Amino acid sequence: MTKLTDVARVAGVSATTVSRVINNYGSLSEKTKQKVYAAMRELNYQPNSLARSLQGKQTKLIGVIFSGVSNPFFGEMVEELENQLFSKGYRVILCNAADDKAKERDYLRMLMANQVDGIIAGAHNLGIEEYHQVGLPIISFDRYLSDNIPIVSSDNYRGGQAAGEALLAARVQHPVIITGQQQPNSPTNQRLSGYQAVLSAKDVALDQWTLAFGMSPTLKMMRIRQLLTTHQPDGIFCTDDLTALLVLQAAKQLNIAVPQALKVIGYDGTRFIQAYHPELTTIMQPITDIVTLMVELLLQRIADPDCQLETSYTLPIKVITGTSTAAIS
Amino acid sequence: MTKLTDVARVAGVSATTVSRVINNYGSLSEKTKQKVYAAMRELNYQPNSLARSLQGKQTKLIGVIFSGVSNPFFGEMVEELENQLFSKGYRVILCNAADDKAKERDYLRMLMANQVDGIIAGAHNLGIEEYHQVGLPIISFDRYLSDNIPIVSSDNYRGGQAAGEALLAARVQHPVIITGQQQPNSPTNQRLSGYQAVLSAKDVALDQWTLAFGMSPTLKMMRIRQLLTTHQPDGIFCTDDLTALLVLQAAKQLNIAVPQALKVIGYDGTRFIQAYHPELTTIMQPITDIVTLMVELLLQRIADPDCQLETSYTLPIKVITGTSTAAIS
DNA sequence: TTGAAAGCGCTAACAC
């Protein structure tokens, strides 16, 4: 690998000068600059960023922790994160926490080992304590981690309300909500609260089913079929779109007509769902805005680790209306 | 940040000794080992991997270049890559080439800058020349890059055949194939060849439509509706599942019954499609096996850069039969 | 079994 001193030798200058040229630092004559550029090109020189970072400079690496990018919601979020971070000159270390505490802890340790400038945390297996002591700029998506770690999320309470309202507007009488496992301190619990508030204002009973997030689709499917046959709800609010897709599928198998006999509403509203399942009514989280904000906050913290940020930032959701909640005409 | 010399001071030994303990190198008395371990724990010490890598050791970083992880196929592949690489002690730098030559080139340059131990290349905007000179272990997914860069892919020719056979077995008379833009040197072109071979053996005419990979779903949808109304095919083979989903959707909108009036077959067979669209007949690429092989080959090349590998590795596909090609009873 | 010292590739005082 050609190094700085090679360039210096070829250009007939000192290493310092080459370093100055690379970093555009101090005063340099146009002539030396050209000589150095020429030498760099001749040798096809690439500065070794490791050596650079070793001086205590930034690594320009950001750790992005999520629980798997095969879920389109996280896939789209990670893709957007990578895009925006790249355009700011950062690269992404992809950390798939995979519902695995040990793995998430391992990753946290690795990332801490002086390698990344900051972390975006979107997987949440770990207790607060572990994140508390990281000592690196962190921004969290949708989960409380520690007092000085800002949370960015979309308006889960309002989203829950909107879903409830949509169901009631469609004259649903026996709605069911299917949630994931409620996690302590998770803003997503607010989806339930908002929904619940709307229902009780209209004296509609709450009927809640829980399907753990990590459960296999096949198993979820069985549960849902069970639910549909035993409970015979006329409306279902799923707190994620994939589960809503399963409900749609189960309804078809059981010859339950959507929306005639059953209204279905999902949550997340990814580009994927909008393009490939426009029939599904859903609550859209503004992924791009969320990412923009997270990146902005993270870079602020990196620039000034002591800068004061809010504890929590909430972005508005949007209702996307498909035919799955259409009123029967 | 606590460093090696801090540990040494606390343990009352030299830096060298601490280094030896960390790397389990040379001969050490059990007693010193314990002292050092204790000091490390006390200080919550994390070795700085940058400094380590600077000695010319490995960085344990792998660049993974794909064109966006929001597509479930790539999402699942990247997720699997991350998993397997993590378990081998490597971390992943996620590079989203996004159909953008300049970005892919930028990434390549960054990765080369002495930072990663190897590259998995799954996005292919760039000409062969750019990859030729990288001088780093590279494994390519589904595309020829250079004579000494192994290609791993699934059996695209056989996949195309299988799709054609499935369509013909369902008594299709006027099938259409919808492909992406054919790229030079891309093994995916074989899907068309295999399909074509099966058709011409039975004297069925080839009818081919092209929808560029980067086209928006909405636009694709319009084209597909056009195709369905003007050409009135009774069978469609899409060389990716997402397009097949669009066909299914378009058919529904146009009141074309699937499979009665139209058989549809896709390609890729992700876990996602299997779980959420079991009705779709599709050709499954063995993502896990592909990844396992790519990782294995890459690690071999890293261990011995001169090791001889095949130019090309082809893994078998599998047909997943849904109702979308069911014979009319 | 352990330590001293040199150096990985680069940057940043401090000279000149």
Add this chain to the structure above:
DNA sequence: GTGTTAGCGCTTTCAA
């Protein structure tokens, strides 16, 4: 404007 020098945190001969 440019060069000298001293490290960044760690590993690795070479000696003891």
